[in-house]
Amino acid sequence: MAENIVRIIRSFNYYPRIDKIEGFTEGAKAIINGKECITFSSNDYLGLSRHPRMIEAAIEATRLFGVGSGGSRLTAGTQAPHCLLEAKIAEFKGTEDAMVFSAGYLANIGIMPALIGGTLKKLVLSFDPQNKELLEPTEIFVDQLAHASIIDGISLTAKGGNKVPVQIFKNRDMAHLEALLEDSTAGNKLVVSDGVFSLHGRMAPLDQMVQVAKKFNAEIYVDDAHSTGIFGENGRGTAEFYGVENEIAFQVGTLSKAFGGQGGFIASSKDLCDYLRVAARTHMFQTSMPAGIAMALIVAIDLIKEEPWRRQRLIAISEKVRKNLTSLGFNIFGSTTQIVPVGFENEVKAKKAAEMLMDDGIFAPPYYYPAVGQDEAMVRVNLTAIHTDEEIEKLLNSLENIGQKLGII
Ligand SMILES: Cc1ncc(COP(=O)(O)O)c(C=O)c1O
Numbered sequence: 001m002a003e004n005i006v007r008i009i010r011s012f013n014y015y016p017r018i019d020k021i022e023g024f025t026e027g028a029k030a031i032i033n034g035k036e037c038i039t040f041s042s043n044d045y046l047g048l049s050r051h052p053r054m055i056e057a058a059i060e061a062t063r064l065f066g067v068g069s070g071g072s073r074l075t076a077g078t079q080a081p082h083c084l085l086e087a088k089i090a091e092f093k094g095t096e097d098a099m100v101f102s103a104g105y106l107a108n109i110g111i112m113p114a115l116i117g118g119t120l121k122k123l124v125l126s127f128d129p130q131n132k133e134l135l136e137p138t139e140i141f142v143d144q145l146a147h148a149s150i151i152d153g154i155s156l157t158a159k160g161g162n163k164v165p166v167q168i169f170k171n172r173d174m175a176h177l178e179a180l181l182e183d184s185t186a187g188n189k190l191v192v193s194d195g196v197f198s199l200h201g202r203m204a205p206l207d208q209m210v211q212v213a214k215k216f217n218a219e220i221y222v223d224d225a226h227s228t229g230i231f232g233e234n235g236r237g238t239a240e241f242y243g244v245e246n247e248i249a250f251q252v253g254t255l256s257k258a259f260g261g262q263g264g265f266i267a268s269s270k271d272l273c274d275y276l277r278v279a280a281r282t283h284m285f286q287t288s289m290p291a292g293i294a295m296a297l298i299v300a301i302d303l304i305k306e307e308p309w310r311r312q313r314l315i316a317i318s319e320k321v322r323k324n325l326t327s328l329g330f331n332i333f334g335s336t337t338q339i340v341p342v343g344f345e346n347e348v349k350a351k352k353a354a355e356m357l358m359d360d361g362i363f364a365p366p367y368y369y370p371a372v373g374q375d376e377a378m379v380r381v382n383l384t385a386i387h388t389d390e391e392i393e394k395l396l397n398s399l400e401n402i403g404q405k406l407g408i409i
Pocket residue numbers: 103104105106108147149194198223224225226254255256262263264
């Protein structure tokens with residue numbers, strides 16, 4: 001069956017090209033499929049992943065603790081670097097505690113079901129069957145463009161016959177969210193959104209979301225994967241940018257993007273983290289992140305503090321690219337961030353545009369249905385702090401030529 005599906009997808013030319021990065025040469029330049037290209041596709045937004053201090057920290061910790069951690073956090077996999085990293089994230093985010101996962105994906109699919117239901121809730125109800133708070137049903141309100149890991153996390157809340165109603169609100173549409181919350185009779189309401197949407201580069205209006213959620217006594221869960229380390233005066237993310245950090249109950253993020261490493265986290269109260277330590281299944285049943293990565297991430301947080309020029313440059317060049325592409329006549333889907341999608345009308349043109357970019361030595365893959373809406377075929381440009389001015393000029397010139405040749409602008 002699977003073979004048949006893939007053959008049909010290939011025959012319709014829908015199977016994505018998976019390009020191979022053979023190594024990095026300098027800055028954002030890499031050898032891809034045998035050719036040196038400037039990568040405009042990486043989530044290493046601050047250019048930290050190959051920072052010498054991070055590499056040194058990873059090597060030193062790997063020598064001490066080994067390549068693999070050898071266990072899950074509840075068995076042999078809690079090592080000093082994991083605890084140091086959690087303390088460092090809590091200090092960075094200004095929360096009482098933090099908890100790390102081996103990936104942002106694993107954070108969402110572990111936290112979400114643990115928050116909504118789970119075995120521990122059943123256990124506590126067996127001691128205290130009248131516990132009003134636990135008996136109250138929960139309803140989830142999720143943005144339609146939320147990341148796949150959030151959607152999968154929500155699906156897992158239904159495990160064991162748990163019935164959790166889910167309402168989907170239109171992307172960033174607070175009037176729609178308000179109307180849905182108004183209709184809800186659930187005692188617990190959880191609003192869930194990305195901080196920055198990963199394909200369209202738009203920010204969730206957290207300031208308005210907080211106002212709406214307050215009206216209905218709803219809590220907010222934000223996955224700030226593409227914003228932590230970048231936005232806000234100290235780079236603490238979308239909630240800092242909007243000045244609403246204290247109003248977001250669940251601040252989740254990834255360590256795999258601006259932090260230049262690998263992992264996911266939640267920054268919150270000690271009690272909530274302690275609860276998740278024994279309730280989030282991806283924490284309990286998954287081998288913890290290697291100590292080398294954990295120590296490198298501690299350095300990444302220092303670098304984010306010590307080198308604000310990285311996020312300042314990223315924000316400045318992103319603004320320049322967005323402005324230039326818009327004035328050339330491209331649709332950039334309302335992006336206001338370092339993720340700049342460039343509309344190419346349909347998947348044939350988007351694929352062609354990506355090929356033409358590659359011919360010019362620029363790596364920026366195409367995205368098309370079902371990854372994005374049917375009328376949203378795009379080439380996604382991800383900017384990083386280490387792109388040079390010349391590389392940005394080359395990108396803009398190349399996109400202008402390609403846009404004209406393909407009749408987009
Ligand atoms: C919003 C969001 N959450 C979570 C993830 C997954 O994070 P990770 O790559 O660390 O597993 C991504 C990845 O792109 C994302 O965009």
